[in-house]
Amino acid sequence: MKTLKKDKKRKNFIFPIIALFSITFCAVITLILVGGEETVYYLSQLNFVPDEKVVCIDPGHGGTSSGATGEGGKRLEKDDNLRISLKVRDILTERGYTVVMTRDDDSDISLEDRCKLANKERASLFVSIHRNSSTANGKGMEMWVHSSRPTDDLLLAENLLACLEKAGISANRGIHSGYRDGANLNYYINRNTKMPSCLAEIGFITSKEDNADFDEKIDSYALAIADGIEMTLKEMNGE
Secondary structure, three states: OHHHHHHHHHHHHHHHHHHHHHHHHHHHHHHHHHHOHHHHHHHHOOOOOOEEEEEEEEEOOEOOEOOOEEOOOOEEHHHHHHHHHHHHHHHHHHOOOEEEEOOOOOOOOOHHHHHHHHHHOOEEEEEEEEEEOOOOOOOOEEEEEOOOOOHHHHHHHHHHHHHHHHHOOOOEEEEEEOEOOEOOOOOHHHHHOOOOEEEEEEEEOOOHHHHHHHHHHHHHHHHHHHHHHHHHHHHHOOO
16 A cells, blocks of 8 residues: 555656646747747857856868958968957957967868857857958948847947947948848857857958958957957946
Protein backbone atom coordinates (compact mmCIF):
# COMPACT_ATOMS: atom_id res chain seq x y z
CA MET A 1 0.00 0.00 0.00
CA LYS A 2 2.83 2.38 0.90
CA THR A 3 4.46 1.69 -2.47
CA LEU A 4 1.26 2.46 -4.32
CA LYS A 5 0.88 5.74 -2.42
CA LYS A 6 4.46 6.72 -3.22
CA ASP A 7 3.93 5.93 -6.91
CA LYS A 8 0.74 7.99 -6.91
CA LYS A 9 2.49 10.95 -5.28
CA ARG A 10 5.34 10.68 -7.77
CA LYS A 11 2.91 10.70 -10.69
CA ASN A 12 1.05 13.66 -9.24
CA PHE A 13 4.37 15.51 -9.04
CA ILE A 14 5.68 14.55 -12.47
CA PHE A 15 2.55 15.22 -14.53
CA PRO A 16 2.40 18.98 -13.77
CA ILE A 17 6.09 19.32 -14.68
CA ILE A 18 5.55 17.53 -17.99
CA ALA A 19 2.48 19.67 -18.67
CA LEU A 20 4.36 22.90 -17.90
CA PHE A 21 7.26 21.86 -20.11
CA SER A 22 4.89 21.00 -22.96
CA ILE A 23 3.06 24.32 -22.68
CA THR A 24 6.35 26.27 -22.60
CA PHE A 25 7.72 24.32 -25.56
CA CYS A 26 4.56 24.91 -27.59
CA ALA A 27 4.60 28.61 -26.69
CA VAL A 28 8.19 28.99 -27.88
CA ILE A 29 7.46 27.16 -31.14
CA THR A 30 4.40 29.35 -31.70
CA LEU A 31 6.44 32.51 -31.09
CA ILE A 32 9.05 31.37 -33.59
CA LEU A 33 6.45 30.50 -36.22
CA VAL A 34 4.54 33.75 -35.75
CA GLY A 35 7.44 36.08 -35.05
CA GLY A 36 9.87 34.47 -37.45
CA GLU A 37 13.47 35.58 -37.55
CA GLU A 38 12.96 38.50 -35.17
CA THR A 39 11.73 36.20 -32.42
CA VAL A 40 14.66 33.83 -32.95
CA TYR A 41 16.97 36.85 -32.75
CA TYR A 42 15.57 38.01 -29.41
CA LEU A 43 15.42 34.50 -27.94
CA SER A 44 19.13 34.07 -28.74
CA GLN A 45 19.94 37.05 -26.51
CA LEU A 46 18.25 35.64 -23.41
CA ASN A 47 20.66 34.93 -20.54
CA PHE A 48 23.56 36.51 -22.45
CA VAL A 49 25.69 38.56 -20.04
CA PRO A 50 28.20 40.75 -21.89
CA ASP A 51 31.45 42.15 -20.52
CA GLU A 52 31.22 45.95 -20.75
CA LYS A 53 34.99 46.21 -21.33
CA VAL A 54 35.07 43.80 -24.27
CA VAL A 55 34.47 44.94 -27.86
CA CYS A 56 34.61 42.83 -31.01
CA ILE A 57 35.93 44.40 -34.20
CA ASP A 58 35.30 42.46 -37.39
CA PRO A 59 37.36 43.39 -40.46
CA GLY A 60 35.12 42.13 -43.28
CA HIS A 61 36.29 39.46 -45.72
CA GLY A 62 39.91 38.23 -45.75
CA GLY A 63 41.94 35.44 -47.34
CA THR A 64 40.27 34.15 -50.49
CA SER A 65 37.35 36.54 -49.94
CA SER A 66 38.63 39.86 -51.26
CA GLY A 67 35.30 41.62 -51.04
CA ALA A 68 34.65 44.55 -53.36
CA THR A 69 37.41 45.91 -55.58
CA GLY A 70 38.33 49.37 -56.79
CA GLU A 71 40.86 51.22 -58.89
CA GLY A 72 40.79 48.70 -61.67
CA GLY A 73 40.95 45.72 -59.34
CA LYS A 74 44.16 46.90 -57.68
CA ARG A 75 42.41 47.92 -54.46
CA LEU A 76 40.84 45.17 -52.36
CA GLU A 77 38.18 45.73 -49.75
CA LYS A 78 39.65 43.13 -47.39
CA ASP A 79 42.88 45.14 -47.15
CA ASP A 80 41.17 48.45 -46.39
CA ASN A 81 38.92 46.76 -43.82
CA LEU A 82 41.92 45.34 -41.98
CA ARG A 83 43.96 48.55 -42.14
CA ILE A 84 41.38 50.67 -40.39
CA SER A 85 40.24 47.90 -38.02
CA LEU A 86 43.74 47.48 -36.60
CA LYS A 87 43.89 51.21 -35.92
CA VAL A 88 40.53 51.07 -34.13
CA ARG A 89 41.84 48.16 -32.06
CA ASP A 90 44.94 50.07 -31.01
CA ILE A 91 42.93 53.14 -29.94
CA LEU A 92 40.44 51.13 -27.89
CA THR A 93 43.20 49.05 -26.32
CA GLU A 94 44.96 52.23 -25.21
CA ARG A 95 41.71 53.30 -23.56
CA GLY A 96 41.59 50.15 -21.48
CA TYR A 97 39.20 48.01 -23.50
CA THR A 98 39.76 44.38 -24.43
CA VAL A 99 39.40 44.17 -28.19
CA VAL A 100 38.54 40.86 -29.81
CA MET A 101 39.52 40.80 -33.48
CA THR A 102 37.81 38.28 -35.74
CA ARG A 103 40.99 38.47 -37.79
CA ASP A 104 44.22 40.46 -37.51
CA ASP A 105 45.80 39.28 -40.74
CA ASP A 106 44.75 38.17 -44.23
CA SER A 107 42.92 35.05 -43.09
CA ASP A 108 39.80 33.22 -44.20
CA ILE A 109 37.27 33.40 -41.35
CA SER A 110 33.72 32.18 -41.83
CA LEU A 111 30.80 34.35 -40.80
CA GLU A 112 29.76 31.65 -38.38
CA ASP A 113 33.15 31.63 -36.66
CA ARG A 114 33.18 35.43 -36.42
CA CYS A 115 29.88 35.43 -34.55
CA LYS A 116 30.80 32.46 -32.38
CA LEU A 117 34.01 34.20 -31.29
CA ALA A 118 32.19 37.40 -30.32
CA ASN A 119 29.53 35.46 -28.40
CA LYS A 120 32.11 33.28 -26.65
CA GLU A 121 34.14 36.30 -25.53
CA ARG A 122 30.95 38.02 -24.30
CA ALA A 123 31.62 41.20 -26.23
CA SER A 124 29.36 44.15 -25.42
CA LEU A 125 29.40 45.45 -28.98
CA PHE A 126 30.17 44.00 -32.40
CA VAL A 127 31.24 46.28 -35.24
CA SER A 128 31.82 44.79 -38.68
CA ILE A 129 33.87 47.10 -40.91
CA HIS A 130 33.40 47.07 -44.67
CA ARG A 131 33.73 49.19 -47.78
CA ASN A 132 30.82 49.64 -50.15
CA SER A 133 30.71 49.30 -53.94
CA SER A 134 28.55 50.57 -56.77
CA THR A 135 28.39 50.39 -60.54
CA ALA A 136 26.92 53.90 -60.49
CA ASN A 137 28.31 56.94 -58.69
CA GLY A 138 27.71 55.82 -55.14
CA LYS A 139 29.62 57.56 -52.39
CA GLY A 140 29.40 58.14 -48.65
CA MET A 141 29.01 56.08 -45.52
CA GLU A 142 26.09 54.07 -44.15
CA MET A 143 25.28 51.71 -41.29
CA TRP A 144 23.27 48.48 -41.26
CA VAL A 145 21.44 46.99 -38.27
CA HIS A 146 19.02 44.11 -37.68
CA SER A 147 15.59 44.45 -39.31
CA SER A 148 13.92 44.66 -35.89
CA ARG A 149 15.95 47.84 -35.26
CA PRO A 150 16.93 47.12 -31.63
CA THR A 151 17.45 50.25 -29.52
CA ASP A 152 21.11 49.66 -28.66
CA ASP A 153 21.98 48.65 -32.23
CA LEU A 154 20.47 51.88 -33.50
CA LEU A 155 22.33 53.82 -30.83
CA LEU A 156 25.60 52.26 -31.95
CA ALA A 157 24.91 53.02 -35.61
CA GLU A 158 23.88 56.60 -34.83
CA ASN A 159 26.98 57.29 -32.75
CA LEU A 160 29.33 55.77 -35.32
CA LEU A 161 27.81 57.76 -38.17
CA ALA A 162 27.75 61.00 -36.17
CA CYS A 163 31.41 60.68 -35.19
CA LEU A 164 32.46 59.78 -38.72
CA GLU A 165 30.52 62.72 -40.13
CA LYS A 166 32.47 65.05 -37.84
CA ALA A 167 35.69 63.57 -39.23
CA GLY A 168 34.55 64.51 -42.73
CA ILE A 169 32.78 62.20 -45.17
CA SER A 170 31.54 62.66 -48.73
CA ALA A 171 27.92 61.86 -47.82
CA ASN A 172 25.83 60.57 -44.93
CA ARG A 173 23.75 57.73 -46.37
CA GLY A 174 22.00 57.05 -43.07
CA ILE A 175 21.09 53.94 -41.10
CA HIS A 176 19.49 50.98 -42.85
CA SER A 177 17.97 47.82 -41.45
CA GLY A 178 17.79 44.31 -42.85
CA TYR A 179 19.77 43.44 -45.94
CA ARG A 180 20.37 45.38 -49.12
CA ASP A 181 19.16 42.52 -51.34
CA GLY A 182 16.00 41.76 -49.39
CA ALA A 183 13.80 43.71 -46.99
CA ASN A 184 12.97 40.63 -44.92
CA LEU A 185 16.56 39.39 -44.66
CA ASN A 186 19.46 40.34 -42.39
CA TYR A 187 23.21 40.37 -42.63
CA TYR A 188 24.56 37.22 -41.01
CA ILE A 189 26.53 39.10 -38.35
CA ASN A 190 23.52 41.15 -37.29
CA ARG A 191 21.39 38.02 -37.07
CA ASN A 192 23.79 35.77 -35.17
CA THR A 193 25.58 37.97 -32.65
CA LYS A 194 24.03 38.11 -29.18
CA MET A 195 25.19 41.65 -28.47
CA PRO A 196 24.27 44.94 -30.22
CA SER A 197 25.89 44.93 -33.63
CA CYS A 198 26.35 47.10 -36.67
CA LEU A 199 27.78 46.64 -40.14
CA ALA A 200 29.61 49.85 -41.08
CA GLU A 201 30.19 50.71 -44.73
CA ILE A 202 33.17 53.08 -44.62
CA GLY A 203 32.78 54.70 -48.03
CA PHE A 204 32.69 53.27 -51.53
CA ILE A 205 35.78 51.50 -52.80
CA THR A 206 34.52 52.30 -56.30
CA SER A 207 34.56 56.05 -55.60
CA LYS A 208 37.74 58.06 -56.22
CA GLU A 209 36.57 60.66 -53.71
CA ASP A 210 35.86 58.12 -50.99
CA ASN A 211 39.17 56.32 -51.58
CA ALA A 212 41.07 59.60 -51.36
CA ASP A 213 39.24 60.41 -48.12
CA PHE A 214 39.90 56.94 -46.75
CA ASP A 215 43.65 57.19 -47.38
CA GLU A 216 43.97 60.75 -46.15
CA LYS A 217 41.67 60.47 -43.13
CA ILE A 218 42.13 56.86 -42.07
CA ASP A 219 43.48 57.87 -38.65
CA SER A 220 40.58 60.28 -38.13
CA TYR A 221 38.09 57.64 -39.25
CA ALA A 222 39.58 55.04 -36.88
CA LEU A 223 39.40 57.55 -34.03
CA ALA A 224 35.79 58.36 -34.93
CA ILE A 225 34.81 54.68 -34.88
CA ALA A 226 36.53 54.20 -31.51
CA ASP A 227 34.78 57.30 -30.16
CA GLY A 228 31.42 56.06 -31.41
CA ILE A 229 31.94 52.68 -29.75
CA GLU A 230 33.02 54.19 -26.44
CA MET A 231 30.18 56.69 -26.50
CA THR A 232 27.69 53.87 -27.04
CA LEU A 233 29.09 51.75 -24.21
CA LYS A 234 28.87 54.66 -21.80
CA GLU A 235 25.30 55.47 -22.81
CA MET A 236 24.27 51.82 -22.51
CA ASN A 237 25.73 51.74 -18.99
CA GLY A 238 24.03 54.99 -18.00
CA GLU A 239 27.22 57.03 -17.76
